[in-house]
Amino acid sequence: MFNGKSKSEFAAETGGNSTSLIGNGTTLKGDITCTGDLRIDGLLIGNVHSTAKVVIGANGVVEGDINGLQADIMGKVTGTIKVKELLQLKASGIVNGNIHAGKLQIEPAATFNGACHMGSVSASPVTPNISDKQKDSKAA
Numbered sequence: 001m002f003n004g005k006s007k008s009e010f011a012a013e014t015g016g017n018s019t020s021l022i023g024n025g026t027t028l029k030g031d032i033t034c035t036g037d038l039r040i041d042g043l044l045i046g047n048v049h050s051t052a053k054v055v056i057g058a059n060g061v062v063e064g065d066i067n068g069l070q071a072d073i074m075g076k077v078t079g080t081i082k083v084k085e086l087l088q089l090k091a092s093g094i095v096n097g098n099i100h101a102g103k104l105q106i107e108p109a110a111t112f113n114g115a116c117h118m119g120s121v122s123a124s125p126v127t128p129n130i131s132d133k134q135k136d137s138k139a140a
Contacts, residue, residue, distance in 0.1 A: 018036045018037075019036055019037040019038070019039060020032075020034055020036060020037070020038045020039070021038075021039050021040075021041070022038075022039070022040045022041060022042045022044060022060075023041055023042055024041040024042055024057075024059045025042060026041075026042035026043070027042060027043045027045070028042065028043070028044050028045070028046065029045045029046060030045075030046045031046045031047045031048070031049065031064075032044065032046065032047070032048050032049070032050075033049045033050075034048075034049075034050050034051075034052070035050070035051050035052065036050075036052050037050075037052045037053045037054075037055070038050050038052070038053070038054050038055070038068075039054075039055040039056075039057060039060075040054075040055070040056050040057060040060040040061075040062060040075070041057035041058075041059050041060045041075075042059070042060065042061075043060075043061045043062075043063075044060075044061070044062045044063070044064065045063045045064065046063075046064045047064040047065045047066070047067070047079075048062065048064070048065070048066045048067065048068065049067050049068075050066075050067065050068040050069065051068070051069060052068065052069050052070075053068065053069060053070040053071065053072070054066055054068040054070070054071045054072075054083075055071070055072045055074075056071070056072070056073045056074060056075040056076075056077060056093070057074055057075055058074045058075055058092050059075060060074070060075035060076070061075055061076045061077075062075075062076070062077045062078070062079065063078050063079065064078075064079045065079040065080045065081070065082070065097075066079065066080075066081045066082070066083075067082045067083075068082075068083055068084075069083065069084050069085055070083060070084075070085045070086050070087070071083045071086075071087050071088070072088045072090060073087070073088065073089050073090060073093040073095060073110075074090040074092050074093050075092070075093065075094070076093075076094040076095075076096075077093075077094070077095045077096070077097065078096045078097060079097045080097050080098045080099070080100070081095065081097065081098075081099045081100070081101070082099075082100040082101075083099075083100070083101045083102065084102055085101075085102045085103060086101070086102065086103045086104075086105065087099060087101035087103070087104050087105070088105045088106075088107075089104075089105070089106045089107060089110040089112060090107050090110060091107040091108070091109035091110055092109070092110075093107075093110045093111070094110075094111045094112075095110075095111070095112045095113070095114065096113045096114065097113075097114045098114040098115045098116070098117070099112070099114060099115075099116050099117070100117045101116075101117075101118060102118070102119065102120070103118075104116065104118060
């Protein structure tokens with residue numbers, strides 16, 4: 001049943017990149033920080049910080065922000081999503097909040113309510129500053 005190898009030896013053989021799972025019917029309150037892939041099929045009330053891929057399953061619900069390398073959303077997210085590479089909103093996905101992604105793919109049946117910012121996740125949008133004198137001249 002057990003082969004006598006330590007956990008670190010097993011992780012080295014399998015590449016060291018494991019997937020964490022929050023199963024259906026599980027409620028977790030608090031923030032999650034992980035270096036491997038993460039799949040959420042239950043309820044998370046808190047934020048996710050990952051250096052890998054985050055998957056929100058069809059029954060998954062996240063009430064908080066998601067930061068990661070990539071993400072697939074099939075469930076419901078209420079919060080800001082920041083993804084450095086590809087963000088996929090699947091047909092059953094519902095996102096209520098702003099998204100920041102390098103690339104974005106939205107299936108036609110997905111629901112998204114919020115603002116979208118594409119490109120570098122760390123870059124902040126630049127808003128032009130119009131002086132009062134310019135506003136007055138435009139109004140005249």
